[in-house]
Structures are given as structure tokens and as C-alpha cells.
Amino acid sequence: MPKIKMPKGTPSIDMTPMVDLAFLLVTFFMLTASFRTAEPVTVETPSSISDKIIPENVIMVTLDRDGRVFFNLSDPEARKEMLGSMLSKYKVNLNEEQVEEFSFMSTFGCTMQELPAYMNTEAARRVDFPTKGIPTDSTRNELLDWISFAAAAAANTGKTAFEEAKLKGGEPKMEDFKPKFILRVDSKTLYKDAATVIDVFRELNLNNLNFVTSAEAIPVN
Amino acid sequence: MAEIAESGGGGHGKGKKRAKKGSTRVDMTPMVDLAFLLLTFFVLTSTFSKPKVMPLNYPAKVKDPSTVKAPKVNNAATFILADDKVYYYRGEFYPKTKPGPNGPTQLEEANFGTGENSVRKMLASWNEYVIRNKAILQQKLDKKQIADSTFTRLVDELTVDKEAVKVLIKTDDKALCKSFIDLVDELKIANVGVIAPTDLSPAEKDLLKEKN
Numbered sequence: 001m002p003k004i005k006m007p008k009g010t011p012s013i014d015m016t017p018m019v020d021l022a023f024l025l026v027t028f029f030m031l032t033a034s035f036r037t038a039e040p041v042t043v044e045t046p047s048s049i050s051d052k053i054i055p056e057n058v059i060m061v062t063l064d065r066d067g068r069v070f071f072n073l074s075d076p077e078a079r080k081e082m083l084g085s086m087l088s089k090y091k092v093n094l095n096e097e098q099v100e101e102f103s104f105m106s107t108f109g110c111t112m113q114e115l116p117a118y119m120n121t122e123a124a125r126r127v128d129f130p131t132k133g134i135p136t137d138s139t140r141n142e143l144l145d146w147i148s149f150a151a152a153a154a155a156n157t158g159k160t161a162f163e164e165a166k167l168k169g170g171e172p173k174m175e176d177f178k179p180k181f182i183l184r185v186d187s188k189t190l191y192k193d194a195a196t197v198i199d200v201f202r203e204l205n206l207n208n209l210n211f212v213t214s215a216e217a218i219p220v221n
Numbered sequence: 222m223a224e225i226a227e228s229g230g231g232g233h234g235k236g237k238k239r240a241k242k243g244s245t246r247v248d249m250t251p252m253v254d255l256a257f258l259l260l261t262f263f264v265l266t267s268t269f270s271k272p273k274v275m276p277l278n279y280p281a282k283v284k285d286p287s288t289v290k291a292p293k294v295n296n297a298a299t300f301i302l303a304d305d306k307v308y309y310y311r312g313e314f315y316p317k318t319k320p321g322p323n324g325p326t327q328l329e330e331a332n333f334g335t336g337e338n339s340v341r342k343m344l345a346s347w348n349e350y351v352i353r354n355k356a357i358l359q360q361k362l363d364k365k366q367i368a369d370s371t372f373t374r375l376v377d378e379l380t381v382d383k384e385a386v387k388v389l390i391k392t393d394d395k396a397l398c399k400s401f402i403d404l405v406d407e408l409k410i411a412n413v414g415v416i417a418p419t420d421l422s423p424a425e426k427d428l429l430k431e432k433n
Contacts, residue, residue: 187398212272
């Protein structure tokens, strides 16, 4: 019997396909990953069976577990318009840089007086900014002004977006471009606090609200 | 790739200088390591699920509440959320001073489980009419006897039907948002179409105090 020849030298495996696959996956995850923007407040939302995905053009009011009120408007153009109206109403000044930064910021929460100081704080430090949130009491209802200016501005930008979509062809629905009103509450927020915010919305005749929830399986009977 | 690049070509030493021949392979191990590291990072950090929203219509605010008379509602149920408990009563509210046909209204306790006395079980039996008819419509839809839009319209009509349960939600000062959302969620599971969050009346507040 002839001897079995043992191969000499280092054994080599062609790993090209594996590496190809690895890079493909890396690319896929890099492109699909959506990073959460830094929020000045952490909120644990309750869960529900609803499967409606959060819409695009939104005005969002966030309530943390201490009942502090935060505000967000998704559209940067509308944010600038809204800020302009707010600054002139409350006679607060911000420089151009701050206005620019404001339009790309996410959720914020402070009184109008605190706003310049709030904008001067580094983005990462805003979590610790000592504030009681946006005031909602009837004597100085800043939230009411934020919401009404935001609704007006977002309706404008929504209309422009609708016209553009119409020019591009297709049959866009006006309903999809109107701003939606979202309420994000923590599980442990008192409903009483949420009710004051809801009352502000109702005051402005905005009765169609949406609660942010995390998904939950539908029970089978 | 994974092998060690052999020292290629001839040795240094005497003789003519020859251009290095042989393996042009580059050691790619570090790159592959990095690729897998990134892969692991993105797999672990990426979140796919966008948050969902649950729509809820609030009744329009009236300027002068005294002018509005409460409408007569068929098949109403009222849920009262207090602290960590949930109470309910059916039909109209009869205070002690003015008892109805079955005496004054009593608050019953319920829970958010799936067993006895759970909100889910109760709603399923109260709203049986809607649930049964919706199932029939669903079957028709599955067999393509009715269109999508017809189905949604019929279901909407069904939930405001005389036989359908209409629910009022009242909350006391200590109720948490979690129980409120849980309750609305249960109502949506039971296909309740008319949901109205309102304020507690003084008589109901007194009744609630007795319970605690």
C-alpha cells in the first residue's frame, strides 16, 4: 500500500465568501440602523395592541413621570416659524446660530425665560438642565402658545409638501400631510397631569389625539 | 488570507537581485476582525420597531357646561380608575338620594388580568353583539363578498349600534397613565367604538371614598 501523503505547509481555506457576507451584513445594518436622537427626558411608554405607526408630520408633547412637560415639532422649517412667533410674543432674543440649532433639535422643555440659557447648554447636558418643563397653568400657559403656533406653522409646511407631492404626480391625500398631535406619557405619569395637557389641546379644539405606545401582541381568543 | 504570508521569492544574499516573485497575498485578518466587530455592534444596537400610536378622540370642549344636557346613552358602562384599582358600573348613575329601579349605584371592582372579574372577560360578554357581527363581516371580507372600504364602514356603524357598549372613563387624582392606556387598550380589544374620557361627578367621588 502506498503511503498517504500528508500535505505540507499551512493549510488554507478560502474565506472570501464569508468575508463578503460579513461586509454585506455590515452594510445592511449600517444603512438600516436608525439612531435615536438625544432626548432631554427618558420616557417609558405603556404598551397597547395598536399597530398604527407614528406619522411623519407630528406635534408631540412629552410628559415625564414627574409631570414635567416637553415639546417637539418634527418639521425643521415649521420649527423656525414657530420659534419666531414665540420669540416675538414673549420678547425673548436668540441669536441666529441658536435659532438654527433650535430648528434641528428634538424635544425640549423649559420656560421662555430659560430658553436662551437652555440653548447655551451643551446638547448632552440638557438632561440635567434644572427646569420644571413648559408651564401649563392658566395664568401663563406657554404650552398653549407653543401648540397653537406649531399647529399653524406645521399646517403651512404640510400644505406646501402636499402641493409638491401633487406636482410630482400620484394622488396624495391631504389628510396625510396635516400635522398629527401626539402625546407621549410615561407609564408612571399621573393621569391628572396628562389631563391638563389634554385640556390645553381641547382648548384649541384639537380633540383627535394619539398616545405613543410600544407594540404588544394581540390576544387570540 | 487566513494563512501566514510566506516570505516570498528568493533570499537576500548573493547573486543577482531578483524582483520578488510569488505570493501577492495581503494578510486580511485584521480587516475581517473589524468587519465582524462592526457587524456585531450594528446587530446589537439597531432597533427595528418604530413606536406605535394609539388614536383616541376626546369630546370637544364646551364653553358653558351648564347648557349641555347629558344625552341618554343605550348600553353605557362607566369605568373609574383610582390609584391602582379599577371600578365599574353599568347604565346610569343613581345616587343614594335618588335610587334607581335597582337601588343606588354600587361600584364593582375589576382587574386587568384575563381571569375572573377581568375587564377583558366582562367586555367580551357585554360587547358580544359587536364582536359576533364583526366576525361575520370578517368572514365575508375573507371570502371577498364585501370590499375593504365597505368592511371598515360597516364595522364603524356596528360600534355605534344600539346594542354596542359605550364606555365612559373617569379617573381620580391618583390614577396612573398606565392604567388609563391599559383600559383603552382593553376597550379596543373588545371593539368598543365609543370611548369618552370624562370627569368624575361629586357623587361618584363620594362613592369612591367609601370604597377606599
